[in-house]
Amino acid sequence: MKCTATCSFGLESVLAAELKKMDFENIASENGRVNFQSDLTGIAKANINLRTAERVYIELANFNATNFDELFEKTEKTQFYSFIDKYGAIIVNVSSVSSMLKSIPDCQSIVKKAIIKSMSYYYKMERFPETGPKYPINVFILKDNVRIYLDTSGSSLHKRGYRKKGGEAPLKETLASAIVQISYWNKDKILIDPFCGSGTILIEAAMIAKNIAPGLYREFIAEKWPIFKNKEWDKTREYFESKIINDNIQKMYGSDMDKDMISIARQNARSARVSEIIEFSVKDFKDIVSLSEKGIIICNPPYGERLEDQQIAKRIYSDMNIKFKEFPKWSKYILAPDKIFEEAYVTKADKKRKLYNGKILCNLYQYFGSK
Numbered sequence: 001m002k003c004t005a006t007c008s009f010g011l012e013s014v015l016a017a018e019l020k021k022m023d024f025e026n027i028a029s030e031n032g033r034v035n036f037q038s039d040l041t042g043i044a045k046a047n048i049n050l051r052t053a054e055r056v057y058i059e060l061a062n063f064n065a066t067n068f069d070e071l072f073e074k075t076e077k078t079q080f081y082s083f084i085d086k087y088g089a090i091i092v093n094v095s096s097v098s099s100m101l102k103s104i105p106d107c108q109s110i111v112k113k114a115i116i117k118s119m120s121y122y123y124k125m126e127r128f129p130e131t132g133p134k135y136p137i138n139v140f141i142l143k144d145n146v147r148i149y150l151d152t153s154g155s156s157l158h159k160r161g162y163r164k165k166g167g168e169a170p171l172k173e174t175l176a177s178a179i180v181q182i183s184y185w186n187k188d189k190i191l192i193d194p195f196c197g198s199g200t201i202l203i204e205a206a207m208i209a210k211n212i213a214p215g216l217y218r219e220f221i222a223e224k225w226p227i228f229k230n231k232e233w234d235k236t237r238e239y240f241e242s243k244i245i246n247d248n249i250q251k252m253y254g255s256d257m258d259k260d261m262i263s264i265a266r267q268n269a270r271s272a273r274v275s276e277i278i279e280f281s282v283k284d285f286k287d288i289v290s291l292s293e294k295g296i297i298i299c300n301p302p303y304g305e306r307l308e309d310q311q312i313a314k315r316i317y318s319d320m321n322i323k324f325k326e327f328p329k330w331s332k333y334i335l336a337p338d339k340i341f342e343e344a345y346v347t348k349a350d351k352k353r354k355l356y357n358g359k360i361l362c363n364l365y366q367y368f369g370s371k
């Protein structure tokens with residue numbers, strides 16, 4: 001089966017590397033997605049174990065269409081019955097960019113009718129009760145190319161289930177994990193986040209250190225589909241459960257000046273089952289101390305979305321530069337908005353990487369420590 005995992009723009013190579021590590025084949029990146037080949041067990045594996053993907057889809061059809069008739073005829077030819085149960089509740093979502101087919105409600109209703117027609121040939125039924133499991137069908141139309149995808153994840157994969165509360169500006173779990181993977185951190189190196197907020201960066205790093213599959217303790221929409229008849233989900237969960245590491249993991253350290261955030265971070269770490277390896281404390285970043293000669297700092301300091309807050313953010317960035325001089329051999333990875341950071345932090349990064357934190361365009365400013 002041809003499958004696709006979606007991700008935030010800029011994270012495609014991280015996601016592709018994850019898929020490669022998991023032995024998937026025919027991996028090919030596009031903007032905001034990575035295609036790969038998979039069987040049903042692979043779908044369970046991808047959903048449970050991918051750290052940077054937002055959703056995992058099965059590609060059902062891929063064709064060009066410039067009018068409603070073409071859309072209907074080509075959709076009708078798709079073998080929906082191979083995946084969708086006769087009691088399935090079919091939910092169609094369409095997005096269209098730079099295409100002749102512009103009206104979303106019309107496209108939605110045409111695709112739905114074509115699916116029902118196609119299923120009625122196979123199941124020999126005129127009407128479908130739609131009382132069974134849910135099947136979200138996502139139709140992406142881009143420059144007249146129509147791709148019909150079946151969403152196997154349901155709620156987005158960044159929802160690991162451990163975050164009970166987020167605080168004001170939490171990083172998405174998938175982005176936090178990607179930043180950790182981009183850095184040269186590994187579980188033997190000391191890791192500090194001096195602006196840890198709700199703890200996302202450290203919790204994601206700790207899950208990597210303990211080899212906890214990020215989706216191990218949540219559900220996926222495809223689990224209820226009858227095509228998974230060989231306990232693929234249970235077996236995959238058992239497999240990943242058996243791979244968790246509990247010993248010899250270097251402690252990591254998170255601090256934030258806001259005590260409420262630290263209590264949220266502690267709570268989140270407990271529900272992610274990593275609290276024993278993260279030490280959180282209430283602290284201004286200017287008071288952190290270097291615990292060893294080398295290590296890694298990963299953080300996303302305040303952004304200052306409003307103008308008056310930007311002045312505060314700039315002040316923090318310039319103080320960070322002074323403070324981080326006490327960590328000369330450490331690597332630093334700082335996610336911050338474009339321009340404002342560079343102006344205030346002054347020291348030129350060894351490498352920059354464009355990333356989106358939600359809709360905010362940021363850079364991951366990378367300063368490499370000594371080896």
Ligand SMILES: C[S@@+](CC[C@H](N)C(=O)[O-])C[C@H]1O[C@@H](n2cnc3c(N)ncnc32)[C@H](O)[C@@H]1O
Nearest residue numbers: 170171195196197198200256257258284285302
């Ligand atoms: C963008 S948020 C970090 C969000 C975090 N990565 C998460 O996922 O929840 C920035 C954090 O910096 C903290 N902060 C602001 N000024 C600080 C300072 N001087 N020292 C330490 N923490 C500070 C804020 O309380 C806030 O939690």
